[in-house]
Amino acid sequence: MTTTVRTRVAIVGAGPAGLLLSHLLADAGIDSVVIDQRSRAEIESTIRAGILEQGTVDVLTRTGASTRVLTDGSRHDGIELRFDGHGHRIDFPGLVGRSVWLYPQHEALKDLIAARIAAGQDLRFGTTAVGMEGIDGDRPTVIATTAEEEDLRIEAEFVVGADGSRSVVRGAVSGASAGGYFREYPFAWFGILCEAPPSAHELIYSNAPDGFALISQRSATVQRMYFQCEPDADPNALSEAQIWDTLQARVPGTALTEGPIFQRDVLRFRSFVARELRRGRAVLVGDAAHTVPPTGAKGMNLAVADVVLLDRALRALLLDGDERLIDGFAESASHRIWKAQHFSWWMTSMLHVAPGATDFDRRRQLGELRSVVESDAGRTFLAEAYTGWPLPE
Numbered sequence: 001m002t003t004t005v006r007t008r009v010a011i012v013g014a015g016p017a018g019l020l021l022s023h024l025l026a027d028a029g030i031d032s033v034v035i036d037q038r039s040r041a042e043i044e045s046t047i048r049a050g051i052l053e054q055g056t057v058d059v060l061t062r063t064g065a066s067t068r069v070l071t072d073g074s075r076h077d078g079i080e081l082r083f084d085g086h087g088h089r090i091d092f093p094g095l096v097g098r099s100v101w102l103y104p105q106h107e108a109l110k111d112l113i114a115a116r117i118a119a120g121q122d123l124r125f126g127t128t129a130v131g132m133e134g135i136d137g138d139r140p141t142v143i144a145t146t147a148e149e150e151d152l153r154i155e156a157e158f159v160v161g162a163d164g165s166r167s168v169v170r171g172a173v174s175g176a177s178a179g180g181y182f183r184e185y186p187f188a189w190f191g192i193l194c195e196a197p198p199s200a201h202e203l204i205y206s207n208a209p210d211g212f213a214l215i216s217q218r219s220a221t222v223q224r225m226y227f228q229c230e231p232d233a234d235p236n237a238l239s240e241a242q243i244w245d246t247l248q249a250r251v252p253g254t255a256l257t258e259g260p261i262f263q264r265d266v267l268r269f270r271s272f273v274a275r276e277l278r279r280g281r282a283v284l285v286g287d288a289a290h291t292v293p294p295t296g297a298k299g300m301n302l303a304v305a306d307v308v309l310l311d312r313a314l315r316a317l318l319l320d321g322d323e324r325l326i327d328g329f330a331e332s333a334s335h336r337i338w339k340a341q342h343f344s345w346w347m348t349s350m351l352h353v354a355p356g357a358t359d360f361d362r363r364r365q366l367g368e369l370r371s372v373v374e375s376d377a378g379r380t381f382l383a384e385a386y387t388g389w390p391l392p393e
């Protein structure tokens with residue numbers, strides 16, 4: 001049996017991009033249907049990054065998508081870069097008048113899902129997109145399978161692929177150029193969550209001779225930390241004592257407060273941008289359009305920036321029949337995407353120790369770090385990018 005539903009915008013993916021877009025469109029009176037192959041519980045419990053740019057927080061709070069970020073999240077006014085035995089603080093408000101917020105992505109997702117359900121959003125979990133029809137015409141359709149294994153057709157005026165790095169919509173948008181622009185890195189992050197109080201006031205990004213470490217946080221009682229490892233490292237191969245020894249050795253000068261480790265994972269590093277972001281009446285946003293390595297904390301923020309642009313373009317198209325913004329969407333979005341790609345690549349290459357790095361490479365890298373922290377221009381460049389370039393009004 002096939003069920004057909006009609007809506008104005010079909011959104012594939014209930015991550016930050018898909019949910020926020022449905023929220024913004026609803027505000028303009030534009031109906032959408034959002035589907036995701038995962039269950040609500042899975043979406044709300046998957047651990048992802050934790051840093052929100054000032055502009056992301058402004059959008060989430062101003063539109064009522066998530067106000068808990070202000071009460072349950074915490075503002076961070078700086079980060080520390082540590083190398084060669086010394087820490088150097090980058091003071092965000094002092095340099096650029098903005099800050100960032102530590103608020104885990106899955107908490108933002110809980111808020112968004114609750115807000116959409118309260119508003120009566122047609123939001124279907126366990127529903128898998130399997131293909132696309134008619135994206136070159138004016139009745140693009142998403143073909144999906146429901147949790148009950150029934151066929152579903154969503155006929156829309158526009159289709160948005162917000163379905164993550166393994167996007168199904170991307171195949172239809174990119175066609176033969178599905179390969180995109182791609183870069184892989186010869187290292188990964190070993191990440192842990194542990195029960196302990198914070199070891200430092202702010203995040204520490206440390207370049208140590210044996211490799212990188214990041215001391216991040218989650219709350220007063222839970223901490224998130226990472227250290228550079230091999231891409232094929234097995235998260236279960238190390239004992240807790242070995243993990244603490246590795247972390248401790250990579251942040252000389254700070255005594256980490258240890259506690260029981262209750263989650264461990266290995267994060268692969270990739271940079272990716274789809275070759276086409278739009279085809280006819282379909283576009284890609286968020287991880288479906290691009291992936292960045294986590295060192296610059298840009299992933300979710302870039303998804304939100306895509307959505308802010310797309311919301312404006314879809315309002316113009318669907319409310320006023322004005323195609324100019326949607327015609328310029330791929331070009332406008334790509335400017336920020338490539339700036340974020342550059343920043344994420346730059347932070348990654350500046351802070352990690354590449355396998356096979358020579359003495360020259362190592363000394364050059366320390367020279368680069370010094371050039372950044374010892375110059376107002378260098379610190380400001382980093383602070384501007386980390387806290388996020390302004391979003392369009």
Ligand code: PHB
Nearest residue numbers: 049050216294295296297
């Ligand atoms: C995190 O807390 O998970 C986190 C923070 C900063 C990053 C990446 C990840 O750059």
